[in-house]
Amino acid sequence: MDKIIIHGGKKLKGEVVISGSKNSALPILFATLLTDEPTTITNVPSLVDIDTTIAFLNFIGKKIVKKGNTVKTYSSYKYKHIAPYDLVRKMRASILIMGPLLSRLKKVDVSLPGGCSIGARPIDIHLDAFKKLGAEISVEGGYVKTFAKDGLKGAKIDFRFQSVGATENILLAAVLAKGKTTIINAACEPEIEDLANVLNKMGAKVAGMGTKKIVIEGVDVLHGFKHEVIPDRIEAATYIIAAAITKGEVTLKKVVPRHLKVVNDKLKKSGLCIKEMEDTISVKWVKNLKPQNVKTEVYPGFPTDVQAQWMVLMCLLSGKSQIEELVFENRFLPVAELQRFGADITINGKVVNIKGVEKFSGAPVMVSDLRAGAALVLAGLAAEGKTVVSRIYHLDRGYDMLEEKLKKLGAGIRRIHN
Numbered sequence: 001m002d003k004i005i006i007h008g009g010k011k012l013k014g015e016v017v018i019s020g021s022k023n024s025a026l027p028i029l030f031a032t033l034l035t036d037e038p039t040t041i042t043n044v045p046s047l048v049d050i051d052t053t054i055a056f057l058n059f060i061g062k063k064i065v066k067k068g069n070t071v072k073t074y075s076s077y078k079y080k081h082i083a084p085y086d087l088v089r090k091m092r093a094s095i096l097i098m099g100p101l102l103s104r105l106k107k108v109d110v111s112l113p114g115g116c117s118i119g120a121r122p123i124d125i126h127l128d129a130f131k132k133l134g135a136e137i138s139v140e141g142g143y144v145k146t147f148a149k150d151g152l153k154g155a156k157i158d159f160r161f162q163s164v165g166a167t168e169n170i171l172l173a174a175v176l177a178k179g180k181t182t183i184i185n186a187a188c189e190p191e192i193e194d195l196a197n198v199l200n201k202m203g204a205k206v207a208g209m210g211t212k213k214i215v216i217e218g219v220d221v222l223h224g225f226k227h228e229v230i231p232d233r234i235e236a237a238t239y240i241i242a243a244a245i246t247k248g249e250v251t252l253k254k255v256v257p258r259h260l261k262v263v264n265d266k267l268k269k270s271g272l273c274i275k276e277m278e279d280t281i282s283v284k285w286v287k288n289l290k291p292q293n294v295k296t297e298v299y300p301g302f303p304t305d306v307q308a309q310w311m312v313l314m315c316l317l318s319g320k321s322q323i324e325e326l327v328f329e330n331r332f333l334p335v336a337e338l339q340r341f342g343a344d345i346t347i348n349g350k351v352v353n354i355k356g357v358e359k360f361s362g363a364p365v366m367v368s369d370l371r372a373g374a375a376l377v378l379a380g381l382a383a384e385g386k387t388v389v390s391r392i393y394h395l396d397r398g399y400d401m402l403e404e405k406l407k408k409l410g411a412g413i414r415r416i417h418n
């Protein structure tokens with residue numbers, strides 16, 4: 001299995017172009033199932049999760065091709081209504097197959113999903129909402145079987161939590177349902193706005209995206225579209241923290257600064273010099289940073305997907321800080337690995353308490369999930385000596401050209417194949 005070797009202690013300097021958002025591209029790829037007309041999606045990152053989704057859609061019956069960062073879909077074959085374990089287990093986002101197939105075929109059988117090992121991650125919010133739209137649901141042999149005999153009908157749906165995936169799944173279903181659907185307590189993430197914009201380009205009638213109340217008027221048919229995926233705000237935050245942790249000076253190109261407001265505000269408060277322009281962010285370390293407490297929340301709060309990277313930075317600042325994880329259970333998996341670098345962290349339920357240490361020393365470490373992987377790479381960049389990161393297949397799910405981008409910024413990083 002591949003490993004990443006890092007010789008830490010180098011200040012990052014230069015420019016990095018941020019890739020398209022994984023979490024935006026995935027639901028948009030699933031949206032192509034809603035039409036038989038050609039579609040073109042640009043700025044699609046090159047990631048294992050994208051390849052998995054393309055293989056999945058191809059299996060379901062969509063003619064789909066990725067060349068560079070562009071994905072084109074052509075005609076559809078007759079769609080299959082079964083999403084088997086082998087395809088679904090690789091990625092939790094596979095459950096987004098439910099919305100489009102339920103609205104187009106009136107039935108879909110999906111193996112219960114896999115994904116990162118960060119807690120229970122149930123899908124009850126998705127299923128309760130599909131029931132409200134008129135679907136009957138049963139679980140048999142590890143499969144969720146969903147059937148809407150008379151087709152889906154618009155309804156008022158009140159989510160118990162602002163789930164990103166459930167908001168997307170219900171959007172993907174309700175655009176072709178009969179009548180009006182209102183989602184109360186919808187997630188407001190930029191990736192949801194991006195999906196809703198695509199659906200509207202296809203002829204859907206979606207309003208209120210980016211707010212907690214989304215209203216969808218069902219239509220009979222959806223058309224082809226062309227769309228450029230928004231920049232990946234989580235990748236961008238990771239490079240901003242990489243600049244801060246190595247006391248460097250990095251300019252990020254092709255970003256949307258307002259998507260990163262909460263992270264940048266915290267870093268500015270900490271003492272980092274950050275300048276935001278239209279689609280560029282410049283970061284410069286000028287003085288020792290001060291620790292800041294954070295708690296993860298749904299957008300526009302502090303993103304759970306940046307929590308692990310933030311933790312590494314806090315570990316290396318003089319003083320104490322606290323992180324509260326309010327979105328996922330069990331999302332402190334990198335703690336044990338960070339302790340191998342010399343970090344002083346204690347876990348108390350949903351909270352970690354951090355006492356800053358002067359330095360990290362490189363260590364052999366193992367990745368447990370995507371964002372934990374990013375944290376370990378950041379730790380390696382800041383550490384003295386050599387770090388060997390194994391099980392990096394998690395990183396390949398979410399970071400486009402990670403070593404190439406970091407190497408260009410001056411990091412001592414390489415991948416070995418064995």
Ligand code: UD1
Nearest residue numbers: 023093121122123124125126163164165166305327328329
């Ligand atoms: C998406 C992102 C992921 C991010 C997360 C939160 C994608 C592909 N992934 O994941 O990177 O970390 O949003 O910003 O976009 N929950 C339930 N029942 C449900 C659905 C969710 O209890 O039916 C819980 C989950 O267990 C979790 C929390 O709600 O604790 C957040 O989940 P959700 O917002 O659905 O995240 P994902 O869509 O899985």
